[in-house]
Amino acid sequence: MQNKKPGLFIILFLFLMIIPYADPLDLNWEKPKTISVENNEILKTDLSIISDKEKLAVIWIQGKIGDSSIFLYLNDSKRSFTIQLTSGHEDRDPRLFKFKEKYYIIFSRKIIEKKDGKPSYVTPSILMLMESEDLKLWSEPRIIRINKKDVDNIEPFACANDNKIKIFWLAGNQSFKLLSSETENLDDFSKPLPVWEKEGLIHYPFIIKTGNGKFLLLFQFNHSIYFSLSDELETWQDPLYLMKHSSREYRPASIILPDNRILLFYNSSAYIWYTENLKPDNYDDWFKPVQLNIKQENEVFTDYMIQEIHPVLTLYNNKIFLAWASKRNGIWKIYLTEGKYN
Secondary structure (H helix, E strand, C coil), rough: CCHHHHHHHHHHHHHHHCCCCCCCCEEEEECCCCCCCCCCCCCCCCCCCEEEECEEEEEEEEEEECEEEEEEECCCCCEEEECCCCCCCEEEEEEEEECCCCEEECCCCCCCEEEECCEEEEEEEEEEEEEECCCCCCCCCCECCCCCCCHHHHHHEEEEECCCCEEEEEEECCEEEEEEEEEECCCCCCCCCEEEEEEECCCEEEEEECCCCCEEEEEEEECCCEEECCCCCCCCCCEEEECCCCCCCEEEEEECCCCCCCCEEEEEECEEEEEEEEECCCCCCEEECCEEECCCCEEEEECCCEEEEEEEEEECCEEEEEEEEEEEEEEEEEEEEEEHHH
């Protein structure tokens, strides 16, 4: 029997090595709260979230075609409130970011002029910028001088690195190319250049800085999620396939966990899913995606989670704050919840 024990131990060890990984990170969510005003006209466009010091802010688009507005929810530890920031045009794809002690919103806008109360002129979508020192008072939107002419400029994403910032966005009509431009002051920009020569059904670029100092670019291409890596936001590797969960994926969003793994959220088939990579710096192997499941006092929130889209998340005070858009009985709402992880 003594001679068999080492063999049995080796067999057991090998068996444990080939057992599939369990579900991704087990998250315990608080009951979601509504941070938007009830309406039936909220547009299906991007949300964005930011946390900084004692502040947490979420922005989204609300309105109708031809008259959509950016709304902002702010919780500054003393109070929380929702305010409207823009009006009178067709705004979409807002992104919050901080650079050199100021907060910014970069977004895409179709400028609409009216004659006799009716829309008479609509431009292609162009990139706009607003700024604030406290997330409460915002400047008037201004045009960024990097827009490509006669095509839509949409879905911008800003990524800071040292004392510079890169603006990434899509330019085109039916087929898009991912472009980037660099700036030190958000006034003077470098000549826009393609990130790579790939173009087509590219959407929803999202960039996160990994635990080893690299930058991971996630995006949707032809209903699958792809990724690309860069050391300094300059040269990017050719895009690689990451996953296809079902027929469609939208708007990937991620955070870096304390162990340097990446927690990835996205919506697919009108539900929100999440996964994480098995090991830090490995972007080829991921846990099987899990549907967002929120339980509170024996109430399973996912029992009526339908038409869930556009998740965004941030890591703050060892908690994950998650916001998303949802439609219930024809009424759109923006939800916010916080989750604890083990």
